[in-house]
Amino acid sequence: MSDQIPMQDSTAPKSSIRAKIQAMGGFLTNMVLPNIGAFIAWGLLTALFIESGWLPNEHLAELVGPTITFLLPLLLAYTGGWMVGGRRGAVMGSIGAIGLIIGSDIPMFLGAMLIGPLGGLIIKKFDNLLHNRIPAGFEMIVNNFSIGILGFFLMLLSYTTIGPIIQAANEGVTVAIEALVATGFLPLLSLINEPAKVLFLNNVIDQGIYYPLGLQQSLEVGQSIYFVVASNPGPGLGLLLAYTFFGNKIARRTAPGAIVIHFFGGIHELYFPYVLMKPLTILGVIAGGMAGIATFQLFDAGLVAGPSPGSIFAYLALTPRGNFTGIILGVIAATVVSFIVTSIILRLDRRTEDDEKGLMESIDKSKQMKQEGKQAMGTTAAAGSTSATGPINKIAFACDAGAGSSAMGATTFRKKMQKADVEGIECKHYRIEDIPRDSDIIVVHKNLADRARMSYEDYEIIPIDNYIGDPKLEELLERLKDS
Incomplete structure (x- = not known):
């Protein structure tokens, strides 16, 4: 018992920091995600009507500038204000944003x-301060x-102080990245992008850095x-193809389905568990990411707006x-390089033990790296809460934005319950911060489990490795059949 305490203490800060960074990325994502349609609309305006577009039209091109300068930032500010302070917060955020917009030269x-x-x-703080202190009749x-x-x-x-500070910071980041572009070392960004994606920190990079810079450059x-x-689907596709041909039995069975959802559906979270099964395969997606960026640079290629989700259809x-x-x-270069490197790693790491046993060993290794999750649970048992003792009425699948992997997981599990004649149990998907408090079971990817426990530590949380055919989901289904 004494041996376990220092280990938990030493890893807990890492867990807390990573979970908080994930939460920040999730917050940024949930500001951007409801407004993706507006970003795509602006992207289509740009692709079609600017001077170098498909259908150049000087009159219609006049929509491009005001849309990116006023509409898109105001939508982001309105959504962010709403998330924190409701409708009144949305109005306050928009008022503050107009000061930034008018006082700056960049979107x-x-x-x-x-x-x-x-x-x-x-x-929100002001309203809490005056709660129950406003005389009757003076509320409005x-x-x-x-x-x-x-x-x-x-x-x-915002106009006099915050705007100039943010503009200076933005220009500093822009200069740094442009210097990286000028030196030809832009592919080195994959050393940051790919590991961050596997740790579910991709939203911090995408929504926080690349998308704002991209929109500015696109204008x-x-x-x-x-x-x-960071959004190239090629590295993940190459990795999944390698697992399809050279992975163990379980991987070969599940990887083809993951390919369809990842490449065409744009849900990149599907390939993260395969990297975690064999961490060395991160070299494959890094190499693939580098190859893709180098090719984009060689052909001076880019997109007009951020592809969300990162589907090949969105790319085109x-x-x-x-x-x-x-x-x-x-995309092809990233796929080929990722496939080759990952295939070599898998071929060199062929194991003689039973495939399923090997998979469970890799899962156990991941659990050892996540000892902080056990501390968050207040127990030294395996990751996950103690089982719910009462009837199960609601199962919540949760992810970073509540619209990608969790949606797929909930849909797949509902179909399995229907086939198993399990009725009367609600199964829906949510972003982690929006999980209903009356949920009986919460299902999340294991890399998001710590973040879920920050708000739902007393709930039964089932951390999974894969949304397709994960053993814990099969166990849950059997448990529901027997209940």
Whole structure:
């Protein structure tokens, strides 16, 4: 018992930091995700009507500038304010954002993603301060003037102080990355991108850095390579193909289904568990990512907007005129290199023991690396909460944004319950922060388990490795049959 305590203490800070970074990425994602349609609409405007577009039209091209300068940042700020402070927070965030927009020379996406939640937090704190202290009959005047006055000061602060600081920071990041581009070392970003994706930190990079920079560059030149440096589906496709041909029995059975969902559906989370099964295969996706970026650079290729989800269909839809060769070859190069490197690793790591036993051993190794999850549970048992003792009425599948892997997992599991004649149990998908409190069981990927436990430590949490054919999901199904 004494041997376990120091190990838990030493790993707990890492768990907390990673979970908090994941939560930050999830927050950014949930600001961007509801507005993806507007970003795609702007991307189509750019692809079609600018001077180098498919259907150049000077009159319709006038929509491009105001849309990216005003509409998109305001939507982000409104959504961020709503997430923190509800409708009043959304209004406050938008008021603050207009100060940023007018006071800057660049599209204020980063600023909007900061000022929106800040506005929501300010009005939320104010409302809490005056809760039950407003005299009867004065509610409307206090509510209206509080937003008006606080919003007025936030707008001035944004215009005079916050905006210039964010613009300077944005220019610094832009200069640094452009210097990397100029040296030809842009492919080195894959050393950061691919491991971050596997640890579910990709949203921090994509929504926090690449998308704002990409939109800014796309406004200037009609396309941006920043949209493809982390979202390329090629590295994941190559890895899954390698597992299809050279993986163990379980991997060969599940990888083809994961390929369809990953490459065509754009849910990249499907290949993360395969990397975690054999961590050395991260070299394959890193090499594939580098090959893809180098190819995009060679052909000066990019997209007009961020592909979300990262599906090949989204890639092709957002490819500007003259870029199809470079984009397609970039995806192919990433796939081929990732496939070759991963295949070599898998062939050199062939095991003689039973396939299923080997998979379980790799899962156990992952659990050892996640000892902090056990501490969060207050137990030294295997990761996961103690089983619910009462009847199971609601199962919540959760993920970072609540719209990708969790949606697929919930749909797949519902179908399995139907085939098994398990009725009367609700099974839906949510983002982690929105899981209903009346849920009986929470299912998340094991790399998100710590984050889930931050808010739901007393709930039964089932951490899984794979949304397709995971043994723990099969155990859960058997448990539901017997209940």
